[in-house]
Amino acid sequence: MSLNPTIARVTDRIRARSESTRGRYLEGVAKAVSHGPVRAHLSCGNQAHAYAAMGAAKPDLVAAKVPNLGIVTAYNDMLSAHQPYERYPDLIREAAARAGVTVQVAGGVPAMCDGVTQGQPGMELSLFSRDVIALAAGVALSHNCFDAAVYLGVCDKIVPGLIMAAATFGHIPAVFVPAGPMPSGIPNDEKSKVRNAFAEGRATREELMAAEMASYHGPGTCTFYGTANTNQMLMEVMGLHLPGASFVNPGTPLRDALTTAAVERAAAITALGNDFRPAGEILDERAYVNGIVGLMATGGSTNLVLHMPAMARASGVILDLQDFADLSEAVPLMAKVYPNGLADVNHFHAAGGLQFLIAELLDAGLLHPDAKTVAGDGLVAYRQEPVLESGRLAWRDGPKSSLNDKILRPAREPFAASGGLKQLTGNLGRGVIKVSAVAPERHVIEAPARIFHSQDAVKAAFKAGEFTSDTVVVVRFQGPQANGMPELHSLTPTLSVLQDRGLKVALVTDGRMSGASGKVPAAIHVAPEAACGGPLARLRDGDIVRLDAVAGTLTVLAADFDSRAPVTADLSGNEHGIGRELFAAFRRNVGSADTGAALVV
Numbered sequence: 001m002s003l004n005p006t007i008a009r010v011t012d013r014i015r016a017r018s019e020s021t022r023g024r025y026l027e028g029v030a031k032a033v034s035h036g037p038v039r040a041h042l043s044c045g046n047q048a049h050a051y052a053a054m055g056a057a058k059p060d061l062v063a064a065k066v067p068n069l070g071i072v073t074a075y076n077d078m079l080s081a082h083q084p085y086e087r088y089p090d091l092i093r094e095a096a097a098r099a100g101v102t103v104q105v106a107g108g109v110p111a112m113c114d115g116v117t118q119g120q121p122g123m124e125l126s127l128f129s130r131d132v133i134a135l136a137a138g139v140a141l142s143h144n145c146f147d148a149a150v151y152l153g154v155c156d157k158i159v160p161g162l163i164m165a166a167a168t169f170g171h172i173p174a175v176f177v178p179a180g181p182m183p184s185g186i187p188n189d190e191k192s193k194v195r196n197a198f199a200e201g202r203a204t205r206e207e208l209m210a211a212e213m214a215s216y217h218g219p220g221t222c223t224f225y226g227t228a229n230t231n232q233m234l235m236e237v238m239g240l241h242l243p244g245a246s247f248v249n250p251g252t253p254l255r256d257a258l259t260t261a262a263v264e265r266a267a268a269i270t271a272l273g274n275d276f277r278p279a280g281e282i283l284d285e286r287a288y289v290n291g292i293v294g295l296m297a298t299g300g301s302t303n304l305v306l307h308m309p310a311m312a313r314a315s316g317v318i319l320d321l322q323d324f325a326d327l328s329e330a331v332p333l334m335a336k337v338y339p340n341g342l343a344d345v346n347h348f349h350a351a352g353g354l355q356f357l358i359a360e361l362l363d364a365g366l367l368h369p370d371a372k373t374v375a376g377d378g379l380v381a382y383r384q385e386p387v388l389e390s391g392r393l394a395w396r397d398g399p400k401s402s403l404n405d406k407i408l409r410p411a412r413e414p415f416a417a418s419g420g421l422k423q424l425t426g427n428l429g430r431g432v433i434k435v436s437a438v439a440p441e442r443h444v445i446e447a448p449a450r451i452f453h454s455q456d457a458v459k460a461a462f463k464a465g466e467f468t469s470d471t472v473v474v475v476r477f478q479g480p481q482a483n484g485m486p487e488l489h490s491l492t493p494t495l496s497v498l499q500d501r502g503l504k505v506a507l508v509t510d511g512r513m514s515g516a517s518g519k520v521p522a523a524i525h526v527a528p529e530a531a532c533g534g535p536l537a538r539l540r541d542g543d544i545v546r547l548d549a550v551a552g553t554l555t556v557l558a559a560d561f562d563s564r565a566p567v568t569a570d571l572s573g574n575e576h577g578i579g580r581e582l583f584a585a586f587r588r589n590v591g592s593a594d595t596g597a598a599l600v601v
Contacts, residue, residue, distance in 0.1 A: 009326075011289045014319065015285050018316060022285075029171045042144065054102070066102060067272050069102070071106055072140050073109070081154040081221040082111050082158075099263065107140025107141075108140070113155070127486075127597060131598060141165065147270035154232065156514075158231075164310060166279045174240060175240065176240045177258075178248075181247055181346060182217065183220070184347070185215045188344060191211050199462075199493040219251065224338045225337035229246075233294050234304065236382065239375065240374055261386075266374075287371055296331035296418070297361060297411075302524060303487075307596065310601055324423065325421065331419045340420075352404075360411045385398045431523045433549050443521065443549040445504050445547045448471060449508075452475045462498070472507075473506070477537075479530065479532070480597040481588070482569070485597055491507065506545075528592065538561060538564040544557040
């Protein structure tokens with residue numbers, strides 16, 4: 001199948017836009033590669049420090065004739081998704097010894113849990129943690145002792161931050177090793193019902209706690225299709241995981257076998273071997289287009305619309321919101337995973353998962369088949385799924401048909417003709433909306449605005465019974481410069497209840513929602529943000545706001561709008577407590593949401 005014309009056109013546009021930045025980036029990669037294996041350039045004193053604790057591996061490290069792998073780990077046991085990584089260094093060391101290579105833990109990176117910080121002050125550090133992760137991984141690899149890097153990370157900001165680092169150290173190969181999703185708990189829709197009931201006062205806190213604990217109940221990623229699991233899809237479609245690695249549960253023999261295989265593959269693709277695959281060559285415009293296609297086909301997290309431009313910029317590739325919008329129109333929605341459906345990611349995997357989806361997208365001409373990956377040239381290997389045969393890892397052809405068409409469908413018979421992500425532009429700025437879970441009759445909302453400067457104020461107004469008619473809820477001063485652009489996911493139950501009562505309701509914000517955003521129309525990431533004097537700062541209570549996801553517009557219908565002076569907000573409450581004072585420089589210097597809200601790229 002020839003490449004879809006829209007995929008080709010958008011890729012060519014990105015390539016042309018990125019010509020100078022990508023060219024400079026590749027020159028830097030080539031210069032670093034030309035220096036040869038890095039340890040050869042360290043002094044004897046440098047190397048003595050680096051190998052002092054390595055025991056029997058010291059002779060191999062000094063000789064520099066076998067690859068030395070560096071582990072960058074996001075392990076902590078605060079995140080269920082990252083708790084399995086506690087034992088990975090030992091697994092990796094054992095696999096490296098069998099493969100005849102050496103390995104060192106290069107360093108750790110922070111990993112915060114958005115589930116813990118939702119609606120809390122700590123969420124104001126969440127987005128900035130991505131750039132901190134990139135910096136921390138950069139420090140880990142700065143010792144310049146490694147022929148390839150093995151990255152251990154799963155969740156929301158961790159994978160994007162690690163990709164930014166992998167691209168920066170693009171002269172060495174990068175293999176990402178997932179930990180997998182936790183087994184399924186109570187159905188996500190049941191959990192959502194309890195949350196909504198609690199918001200209305202019809203459920204006790206004890207009932208809410210029981211539902212939450214039954215949903216988030218063990219090691220592994222949360223099972224809904226939020227940012228963490230979208231990250232895993234992305235790493236596979238972009239060719240940085242081994243085929244079929246994303247959604248195998250933790251603590252299983254197959255999971256351990258895939259981790260061992262990842263180590264073996266990392267060792268095989270260094271400059272010391274015959275199949276050198278530096279990360280900078282993999283992370284080109286084809287990889288990012290393939291990633292966006294996967295995002296649209298699966299109805300993935302809106303957070304990746306924020307992260308991918310920052311990730312791509314680290315490898316010299318410049319993405320624009322129009323690229324996401326155009327690709328969304330060309331790519332069918334093939335998966336229904338909560339919050340876009342009732343199934344969780346384990347059900348998606350059992351129905352055929354990424355191997356069926358990738359094969360279908362390839363056959364439909366919707367993916368670049370020739371993209372370079374850690375597994376080889378082209379995506380053909382990603383049609384295959386891993387299995388254990390007599391205790392040994394093998395790959396076989398993935399399913400030829402969906403095993404549950406309520407969860408996963410072929411490209412020719414999708415749930416929707418497009419991916420469900422829309423760019424919104426108008427006199428209120430530029431943002432995005434995800435409509436894959438929004439009922440068609442709610443794709444256009446026109447109603448009076450009610451202005452808030454915090455999500456707590458919205459919830460207080462709800463509890464006071466102030467929402468009695470159609471409303472566009474505007475929560476401004478939530479952008480990266482204002483307070484770090486926290487997710488406003490804790491508003492989801494409140495807005496869902498209003499919608500269930502029959503009101504037409506929408507959210508407009510310069511903040512984020514999350515991968516868990518669902519059935520309520522939400523214009524998010526609106527830029528320029530209010531704290532920069534953006535249009536949202538000129539809105540007033542009662543202004544008629546029109547959110548039109550069909551036409552792709554976000555407008556206020558007020559004749560005097562352009563002549564109004566923007567309001568300011570007292571942001572001093574965002575500056576202190578729970579570590580926020582440490583991030584003042586980030587708030588002052590962060591980029592705009594439509595370019596990735598980044599500081600370090």
